[in-house]
Amino acid sequence: xxxxxxxxxxxxxxxxxxxxxxxxxxxxxxxxxxxxxxxxxxxxxxxxxxxxxxxxxxxxxxxxxxxxxxxxxxxxxxxxxxxxxxxxxxxxxxxxxxxxxxxxxxxxxxxxxxxxxxxxxxxxxxxxxxxxxxxxxxxxxxxxxxxxxxxxxxxxxxxxxxxxxxxxxxxxxxxxxxxxxxxxxxxxxxxxxxxxxxxxxxxxxxxxxxxxxxxxxxxxxxxxxxxxxxxxxxxxxxxxxxxxxxxxxxxxxxxxxxxxxxxxxxxxxxxxxxxxxxxxxxxxxxxxxxxxxxxxxxxxxxxxxxxxxxxxxxxxxxxxxxxxxxxxxxxxxxxxxxxxxxxxxxxxxxxxxxxxx
Amino acid sequence: xxxxxxxxxxxxxxxxxxxxxxxxxxxxxxxxxxxxxxxxxxxxxxxxxxxxxxxxxxxxxxxxxxxxxxxxxxxxxxxxxxxxxxxxxxxxxxxxxxxxxxxxxxxxxxxxxxxxxxxxxxxxxxxxxxxxxxxxxxxxxxxxxxxxxxxxxxxxxxxxxxxxxxxxxxxxxxxxxxxxxxxxxxxxxxxxxxxxxxxxxxxxxxxxxxxxxxxxxxxxxxxxxxxxxxxxxxxxxxxxxxxxxxxxxxxxxxxxxxxxxxxxxxxxxxxxxxxxxxxxxxxxxxxxxxxxxxxxxxxxxxxxxxxxxxxxxxxxxxxxxxxxxxxxxxxxxxxxxxxxxxxxxxxxxxxxxxxxx
Numbered sequence: 001x002x003x004x005x006x007x008x009x010x011x012x013x014x015x016x017x018x019x020x021x022x023x024x025x026x027x028x029x030x031x032x033x034x035x036x037x038x039x040x041x042x043x044x045x046x047x048x049x050x051x052x053x054x055x056x057x058x059x060x061x062x063x064x065x066x067x068x069x070x071x072x073x074x075x076x077x078x079x080x081x082x083x084x085x086x087x088x089x090x091x092x093x094x095x096x097x098x099x100x101x102x103x104x105x106x107x108x109x110x111x112x113x114x115x116x117x118x119x120x121x122x123x124x125x126x127x128x129x130x131x132x133x134x135x136x137x138x139x140x141x142x143x144x145x146x147x148x149x150x151x152x153x154x155x156x157x158x159x160x161x162x163x164x165x166x167x168x169x170x171x172x173x174x175x176x177x178x179x180x181x182x183x184x185x186x187x188x189x190x191x192x193x194x195x196x197x198x199x200x201x202x203x204x205x206x207x208x209x210x211x212x213x214x215x216x217x218x219x220x221x222x223x224x225x226x227x228x229x230x231x232x233x234x235x236x237x238x239x240x241x242x243x244x245x246x247x248x249x250x251x252x253x254x255x256x257x258x259x260x261x262x263x264x265x266x267x268x269x270x271x272x273x274x275x276x277x278x279x280x281x282x283x284x285x286x287x288x289x290x291x292x293x294x295x296x297x298x299x300x301x302x303x304x305x306x307x308x309x310x311x312x313x314x315x316x317x318x319x320x321x322x323x324x325x326x327x328x329x330x331x332x333x334x335x336x337x338x339x340x341x342x343x344x345x346x347x348x349x350x351x352x353x354x355x356x357x
Numbered sequence: 358x359x360x361x362x363x364x365x366x367x368x369x370x371x372x373x374x375x376x377x378x379x380x381x382x383x384x385x386x387x388x389x390x391x392x393x394x395x396x397x398x399x400x401x402x403x404x405x406x407x408x409x410x411x412x413x414x415x416x417x418x419x420x421x422x423x424x425x426x427x428x429x430x431x432x433x434x435x436x437x438x439x440x441x442x443x444x445x446x447x448x449x450x451x452x453x454x455x456x457x458x459x460x461x462x463x464x465x466x467x468x469x470x471x472x473x474x475x476x477x478x479x480x481x482x483x484x485x486x487x488x489x490x491x492x493x494x495x496x497x498x499x500x501x502x503x504x505x506x507x508x509x510x511x512x513x514x515x516x517x518x519x520x521x522x523x524x525x526x527x528x529x530x531x532x533x534x535x536x537x538x539x540x541x542x543x544x545x546x547x548x549x550x551x552x553x554x555x556x557x558x559x560x561x562x563x564x565x566x567x568x569x570x571x572x573x574x575x576x577x578x579x580x581x582x583x584x585x586x587x588x589x590x591x592x593x594x595x596x597x598x599x600x601x602x603x604x605x606x607x608x609x610x611x612x613x614x615x616x617x618x619x620x621x622x623x624x625x626x627x628x629x630x631x632x633x634x635x636x637x638x639x640x641x642x643x644x645x646x647x648x649x650x651x652x653x654x655x656x657x658x659x660x661x662x663x664x665x666x667x668x669x670x671x672x673x674x675x676x677x678x679x680x681x682x683x684x685x686x687x688x689x690x691x692x693x694x695x696x697x698x699x700x701x702x703x704x705x706x707x708x709x710x711x712x713x714x
Contacts, residue, residue, distance in 0.1 A: 004446065004510040005380070005512055005542040006374050006542065006543045006544070007510040008374075008506070008510070009374070011372060012372045012506065014366075014368075014372075015366050015369045015372035015373075016366075016372075016505070016506055017363050017365075017366070023362070089362070093558075098460065098461045101567070102565050102566055102567050103457055103566035103567075103569065104455045104486075104488050104564065104565050104566035105487065105488065105562070105565040106486055106488075109558065109559070109560050112558050112560045116560070121557045121559055121591060122555065122556045122591075123556060124494070124497060124554070124558075126490055126491060126494040127485065127486045127487055128483050128485050128486070129461075129483065129484045129485070129486050130461070130462065130463035130466060130483040130484055131461050131462065133483055134483060137481070137482065140481060140507065141498050141501070143505070143507070144502050144505035144507050147501075147504065147506055147507075148373070148500070148502075148505050149365070149369065149504055149551035150497065150500070150551075150552070152552070153361040153362065153363050153364040153365070154361060154362070155362055185362040186362060187362065187363070195506055197481070199479045199480060200478045200479065201450075201466065201469050201478055201479075201480050201481075202469055202478055203466050203467055203469045203470045203473070204466070208459050208461050209459055209460035209461035210458070210459050210460075212460065212569035212570050213569050217461060234478060234479075238479050
């Protein structure tokens with residue numbers, strides 16, 4: 001059996017449009033919020049549990065005058081108006097969400113109302129759905145579209161929106177709500193790297209919504225953190241393997257490390273998990289290269305962890321503490337600034353990572 | 358404001374992989390069915406209402422031992438085994454469906470169970486959702502992926518599956534169930550044309566599922582037929598405009614007509630609507646070219662309809678009758694054979710059009 005039916009033509013790079021990525025971005029989130037210090041008091045938990053433990057200051061929430069359709073309509077209209085865009089210039093529109101108010105009719109078709117006056121109905125794309133991944137899937141699809149023969153020269157519009165609410169309990173302070181709209185095209189200021197994405201997709205029941213009449217998900221918090229960190233490990237490994245292969249082809253033989261990143265943004269269920277993720281990536285760097293300097297520098301004092309195994313350390317407090325400390329500077333420089341909206345509005349699910357831009 | 362941010366490079370055609378399309382296809386539908394003549398008796402309607410009026414012979418249905426996940430798991434495993442494919446050779450997997458049993462966790466992640474043994478988790482794609490369009494959106498995404506820089510040489514796998522059931526009443530006999538899996542790659546026997554797709558997307562409440570606890574949709578049958586035929590008109594117009602532009606660039610100046618198609622397949626809620634659709638396309642040909650021969654040939658005797666307007670004829674019995682008759686031969690030659698599964702199993706929603714292959 002064939003395993004690889006083909007490969008990219010050698011001259012392909014010269015054929016795709018230049019610098020495909022995000023040309024413009026718009027965000028919308030509710031004007032009302034819950035102060036997390038108030039929520040700590042209301043829930044009768046220790047002061048600091050949500051604000052310091054989770055790293056959250058405020059949590060946006062929707063009134064009964066808003067739903068997923070209105071969030072997305074608002075953010076699209078804002079994007080179009082702020083950039084003086086004609087509705088004719090959009091050739092693709094898709095929505096990533098897991099907040100449904102109808103099991104069949106997509107949010108995308110609702111957004112088509114905005115296009116009615118222009119008469120533009122020749123627009124591909126639809127809703128993509130899987131927990132927080134839907135927005136990213138939509139964005140990847142839009143970029144692929146622009147590099148494919150299906151592209152007709154127009155922009156793609158990617159909308160990610162969700163209302164995150166949890167039942168009373170531990171997960172409740174990790175709620176939030178909002179929507180992001182991204183205009184995707186060539187000659188973008190924010191460009192997507194080609195051929196280097198690392199994906200990890202697995203069948204797990206850490207977060208799902210089996211109760212059709214409830215807006216609350218079923219969450220296994222501990223398993224969900226393990227899934228997040230394990231997916232991070234896998235994606236970073238795949239990414240490094242791909243970039244190493246590319247570098248080797250170019251004649252360079254060295255390890256990729258976090259120093260090679262200008263900035264790092266993450267899907268942000270709550271800010272503390274993002275901070276732990278930076279620590280986790282540093283642990284990956286540390287375990288991935290036995291020759292790293294441990295006498296001084298960021299890895300000094302970490303020799304004791306030379307032989308730990310990634311899959312044994314999801315909840316290892318010693319490892320976490322040591323690498324949180326070691327990565328503190330890295331976090332402050334390359335990630336902290338991205339968490340403003342996450343800290344002030346909470347988890348938006350699908351748009352969460354794009355709110356960090 | 359810019360309306361077109363770019364255009365395809367002139368040498369693009371030589372860069373995309375050759376002949377991207379469907380390499381292999383597998384179908385699965387339930388083994389139990391309702392005979393439509395029995396359903397006519399049970400419902401106390403005129404004999405022939407479902408069998409002749411709708412053109413349906415049998416209607417497949419799922420027992421309580423099957424759901425959307427099991428349908429899709431079965432069809433993917435069958436495709437992989439029949440084609441002796443290794444799970445390593447899939448680089449993209451996505452599912453088009455509107456049959457949800459969870460509001461957040463996608464069918465795609467459930468399918469990842471099949472990939473576990475191979476260790477292949479670097480697989481993009483997710484579920485796409487909007488009534489019957491989800492499977493087509495997934496297929497277009499897969500084709501775009503193979504022509505983009507994201508492609509890594511592996512196959513894409515597109516799964517479309519649904520269980521179509523309606524509340525007691527007129528729509529019930531248009532039910533059905535099934536799933537189709539399509540292997541997408543280059544050098545395919547069934548190739549997708551480049552740059553010629555016509556899409557029509559509009560905000561309409563003809564079919565939706567607002568009741569979260571019911572598996573039944575809310576259907577406005579008459580509006581739904583109007584939407585179907587109007588979308589067909591629009592798509593055919595867009596398609597002809599695109600192909601005319603292409604032909605003009607090549608120096609050819611003539612009208613596109615149905616004679617230029619080898620075969621025509623359709624999304625098939627019920628077979629009679631497909632037959633009416635062929636008639637509808639012939640009406641489009643007729644109205645689109647004032648110079649068509651009406652003295653003899655397929656259009657003879659149709660002069661009386663020279664000045665009708667497409668948007669006035671969705672339910673015009675005279676027009677329907679005349680063009681059904683005129684297109685009978687065309688239907689028999691280019692479409693009828695494709696309706697076997699639709700006739701014997703019923704509407705599968707997203708995979709319906711692909712069951713016609």
